[in-house]
Amino acid sequence: MPTKRIPLPYSPKVLEYFRNPKNLGPLEDASVVAMAGSPACGDMIAIYLKVNDESEIIEKATFESYGCAANIAAASVMTEMITGKTLKEAWNLTWKDLSDALGGLPSIKFHCGILAVGALRRAIREYYRKKGKNPDWLPEDLTKEEKMALEEEELVKRLQKRYERMLKRGE
Ligand code: FES
Numbered sequence: 001m002p003t004k005r006i007p008l009p010y011s012p013k014v015l016e017y018f019r020n021p022k023n024l025g026p027l028e029d030a031s032v033v034a035m036a037g038s039p040a041c042g043d044m045i046a047i048y049l050k051v052n053d054e055s056e057i058i059e060k061a062t063f064e065s066y067g068c069a070a071n072i073a074a075a076s077v078m079t080e081m082i083t084g085k086t087l088k089e090a091w092n093l094t095w096k097d098l099s100d101a102l103g104g105l106p107s108i109k110f111h112c113g114i115l116a117v118g119a120l121r122r123a124i125r126e127y128y129r130k131k132g133k134n135p136d137w138l139p140e141d142l143t144k145e146e147k148m149a150l151e152e153e154e155l156v157k158r159l160q161k162r163y164e165r166m167l168k169r170g171e
Contacts (some may be wrong), residue, residue: 114148
């Protein structure tokens with residue numbers, strides 16, 4: 001008997017952003033770009049930011065995503081929410097803010113929003129690293145979102161190695 005896929009309970013807003021994503025694609029004049037996730041499993045996101053160096057305001061933000069509908073929607077709404085904000089304000093955005101803006105994400109899809117915020121925070125860190133600056137509000141330690149993005153990347157690497165070993169053994 002053919003198996004039926006159970007549709008996920010996506011909110012109308014998630015579906016709307018998935019079908020008509022805003023700010024999709026690379027940004028030619030980006031000040032900084034950062035990625036999170038793993039190309040191996042497809043859950044990967046890139047965030048591009050164009051920052052005004054004097055005001056530290058994000059003038060433009062775009063994304064590329066190879067993740068699921070929730071990831072595309074989360075990244076898309078995030079680029080809208082951070083445009084016109086300072087880097088500090090953007091840093092304080094959480095994956096829950098994204099979820100709220102989308103009318104809620106299904107719990108199995110929380111990590112898709114976390115990945116988007118993880119990529120944004122990497123981009124902000126990278127921006128300051130390139131400028132040789134270290135603002136006092138930027139924590140030295142990785143935040144929960146950044147750690148979770150890292151854990152996911154390491155998990156995929158471990159699984160990939162395991163599969164490669166299984167393949168070699170002909171399992
Ligand atoms: Fe992994 Fe959505 S990005 S399931």
